[in-house]
Amino acid sequence: MVVLDRAGFIAALDISVTQARGAGDHLGLLLIDLSNxxxxxxxxxxxxxxxxxxxxxxxxxxxxxxxxxxFRIGGHTFAFILPQLNTPAFIALAMNRVQRLLDGALYIDEEILPVQLRIGLAVNLHGKHSSLVTLARAEASLAQVKQGNALEIDAMIGEDDDAREDTAFEQHFSEALYDNAFDLHFQPKVDLRTGRVCSAEALLRWHLPGHGAVSPERVVQLAEASGQTYELTRWVVNRALRAMREWRDTVALPVAVNIPAGLVNSPDLANMLSGALSIWGVEPSMLTLEVTEGAVIEDKEAGFNNLLHLRELGMGLSIDDFGTGYSSLSYFEHIPATEIKIDQSFVRRILGDSRDRALVGIIVDIAHLFDFAVVAEGVEDNQTLEYLRDLGCDIVQGYLYSRPLPEGELLAWLRQCDGRPGIAAN
Incomplete structure (x- = not known):
């Protein structure tokens, strides 16, 4: 059996790309996923x-x-490197051959569910692109197929301005991660019962020279495309915990970090978090993990078990963007969360839409029934704040109080308001 060996695959792909570049050959990469x-x-x-x-x-x-x-590079994903492609179009023939071969070989009998194969591909012309860029393109291709989109093989073989721009961004991202060129800003959260700052959310920032600010959503996409989501998350966690250690003589402020959907079910997540907490000497109760509702619903059994383990280790768990998924009452009953974070799209419509107002009220009531705190994000005006207070919301964050701040500005802001931030008159 081909054992799980992502590191070995990356090393082999590096060698293949280097050889293709030296010989002027083309290189192909197939990602074969047994998706069900x-x-x-x-x-x-x-x-x-x-x-x-x-x-x-x-x-x-x-x-x-x-x-x-x-190589087997994931729980149910294989990578197939195709070196020395004389004609780039041969990768399409290889993909079709692999599809037909596995369709036949993996059939057991009519009592067993048939395997659903999904194949993504990338072509590296003359070895011009790095191994990470090649992998990123293959993963993006596989993601397209999983969403039901057809592959545009001809477009992959050619190169256009958009592809060149994507390649440049992917390379810049990998360099920034290696060079520690990202930053964290922190947005305060205010407890409506006490009027005091109770915690902060760590938010990733990247300023790319010659381009300017790159949106966090774009950074996450680049991490996913290049297979570096784990590495980026590890950087964010360690950077946040380092800041908390540096602050502790001044302020003991709990911090929340976002965990990408693809890591929620990862068996490596708990070890990474526990190791980081130990390194920086931070109590687990000071760290909250924000995960999206959709990430948990995608695989309830595996996701719940992983989150339950993290709760047992003492970390807080917040379900982010709540209300945008397809949860049920049983979801509330079993999920091992400590708080629910109402999606800001509902918060922003709460003044003008009575249905959204009613929906937020229902979420608050049910969350309290199961002993979850309720956080509302995106609060930007006093009237929205008062509606949320009347509905029983526990914690708010948003520009009404403060934008996300660099570390130094956050500490100065906290000293200035003595933990009780005022709000602007509207």
């Missing part, structure tokens, strides 16, 4: 799933016949 393997495991048992993974690996190795070209 988790459902097969749940329905038929892990023995069947392991059998399918082993057979997929055997078939790909037999097809390649070359060393260091087939």
């Amino acid at each position: 393997l988790r459902l097969i495991n749940h329905r038929h048992g892990y023995g069947i799933g392991d059998l399918l993974l082993a057979e997929a690996g055997r078939q790909l190795l037999a097809t390649s016949k070359l060393p260091d070209t087939v």
Whole structure:
């Protein structure tokens, strides 16, 4: 069976790209995903799933016949490096061949769910692009396919201005992560019951020379496309905890960090967080993890178990963007959260839409029934604040009190208001 070896794959891809660049060859990369393997495991048992993974690996190795070209890089994802492509279009033939081969080899019988194969691809012409950029393009291609979009292979083989710009951004992102060129700003959260700042949310910032500010959403996309979500999250967590350690003689302020959806089910997440807390000497109760509602709903069983473990370690858990997913009352009953964060789209419409106002009130009441605190983000005016107070909201954050601030400005702001921020007259 092809063992899980992402590090070995990256090393092999680096070598293949270097060789392609030196010889002027083209390089192809296929990402083959057994997308419904988790459902097969749940329905038929892990023995069947392991059998399918082993057979997929055997078939790909037999097809390649070359060393260091087939790797398992995720729970149900394989990478297939195609070196020395004389014609870039050959990657389409390779993809079709792999699809037909695995469709046949992975069929067991009519009682077993058929495997749903999803294949993404990338072409690196003359080895011009780095291994990370090549991987990023293949992952973006796979994401397209998973969303039901058709692959535009001809566009992948050619190069246009948008592709060149994407490549440049991907390279800049990898360099920024390596060079520690990001920054964190912190937005205060105010407890409506006491009027005091009770915590802050850490928000990623990146200023790219020659371009300006890059949106956090774009940074997350680049991390996902390049397979560096874990590394970026680790940087954010450690940077936030380092700041908290530096502040503790001045202020003991709990901080929330955002955890990307793709890491919620990761078995490595708990070890990374525990290690960072130990390094910086911060109590777990001082750290809250914000995860989106959709990230938990995507795989309730695995997501709930992982979050439950993090709660047992003492960290807080906040369900971000609440109200935008498809949760039910059973979701409230079982989720191991400490707070619910109402999506700012509801907060911004609360003055003009009675249905949104009623919906927020229902969320607050149910959340309190299950002992969750309720946070409203995006609060920008006094009237919205008073509506939220009347509805029973516990905590608010937004420009009414403060924009996200660099560390030094946050500490100065806290000293100036003595933890009780005033609000502007509207």
